[in-house]
Amino acid sequence: MTQQTAVPIVEQVREVVQAVVEVLREPKVGEISPSVAANSFEAEALRAEIIRVGRKLWEREYVDGNGGNISVRLGPKYVLCTPTMMSKGDMEPADICLSDLEGNILAGDRPRTSELLLHLEIYKENPRARAVVHCHPPHGTAFAMTGTTPPVGLVPEYEIFIGPVAVAPYETTGTRAFAETVLPFVQDHNTILLANHGIVCWSDTITHAEWLVEIFENYCKTYLIAKQIGEPLVFIPDNKIQEILLLKRRMGLPDARMERIAEPALQEAAASGELDRLVAQVVERLEAQD
Numbered sequence: 001m002t003q004q005t006a007v008p009i010v011e012q013v014r015e016v017v018q019a020v021v022e023v024l025r026e027p028k029v030g031e032i033s034p035s036v037a038a039n040s041f042e043a044e045a046l047r048a049e050i051i052r053v054g055r056k057l058w059e060r061e062y063v064d065g066n067g068g069n070i071s072v073r074l075g076p077k078y079v080l081c082t083p084t085m086m087s088k089g090d091m092e093p094a095d096i097c098l099s100d101l102e103g104n105i106l107a108g109d110r111p112r113t114s115e116l117l118l119h120l121e122i123y124k125e126n127p128r129a130r131a132v133v134h135c136h137p138p139h140g141t142a143f144a145m146t147g148t149t150p151p152v153g154l155v156p157e158y159e160i161f162i163g164p165v166a167v168a169p170y171e172t173t174g175t176r177a178f179a180e181t182v183l184p185f186v187q188d189h190n191t192i193l194l195a196n197h198g199i200v201c202w203s204d205t206i207t208h209a210e211w212l213v214e215i216f217e218n219y220c221k222t223y224l225i226a227k228q229i230g231e232p233l234v235f236i237p238d239n240k241i242q243e244i245l246l247l248k249r250r251m252g253l254p255d256a257r258m259e260r261i262a263e264p265a266l267q268e269a270a271a272s273g274e275l276d277r278l279v280a281q282v283v284e285r286l287e288a289q290d
């Protein structure tokens with residue numbers, strides 16, 4: 001009788017199941033070449049979303065001339081972004097650039113936006129940011145010109161989606177120094193004012209990042225109108241703000257007034273949980289055959 005090494009059956013099954021899962025696994029975007037990533041269904045859908053959001057920004061007068069830019073992550077290694085010198089209201093799918101996380105263009109007919117560096121710093125600093133929108137909405141940018149932010153505690157929807165915003169210091173646009181101005185703020189703020197320039201918002205999707213722009217701009221506008229009424233502003237009571245913060249925590253939204261939300265369960269952990277379930281099923285069947 002041969003001497004068997006005492007590897008528990010669970011471990012043996014785990015190895016086999018892991019090998020099978022590895023073979024059957026679809027390659028993720030990012031593990032594939034830039035040209036395959038650029039031509040994937042996912043990229044096609046994201047380009048359409050960039051174009052849709054670009055039109056919204058232009059129609060709502062949040063961008064002017066060639067101003068503003070939009071980007072979105074495509075898998076772990078790539079980013080789709082708007083081109084330079086183009087109105088956000090006139091873009092076609094072929095105008096959208098594919099870049100790596102260092103800002104090198106890998107696909108697309110046009111040069112990328114010079115402000116992509118700002119987006120890339122946000123992605124590198126905060127993995128929860130999957131899409132970034134930068135633009136110059138008039139009321140929000142008016143605050144950026146004064147280096148001040150609107151007060152919080154006045155409108156619940158604004159408190160939920162945004163809350164306190166930060167002001168990143170002024171730097172020359174398009175430079176690395178400019179891109180790095182937002183770094184201290186990107187964990188606790190999904191909306192950041194860029195001094196004497198405009199605003200930048202990050203979220204899980206391009207559409208949601210654009211919602212933040214709308215919510216912020218509308219809040220700034222409404223606040224400025226409320227100030228003109230000449231009556232004192234009435235603030236939401238502190239205990240009600242605490243209720244909002246609890247809600248934000250459940251929704252996974254950042255807010256500088258509360259402790260940072262820990263990263264949601266890592267994908268690895270999820271994958272290992274799935275593997276454990278598969279292993280348990282196989283072992284159960286093997287034992288049933290004994």
Ligand SMILES: [Zn+2]
Pocket residue numbers: 067068115134135136173197198
């Ligand atoms: Zn700008």
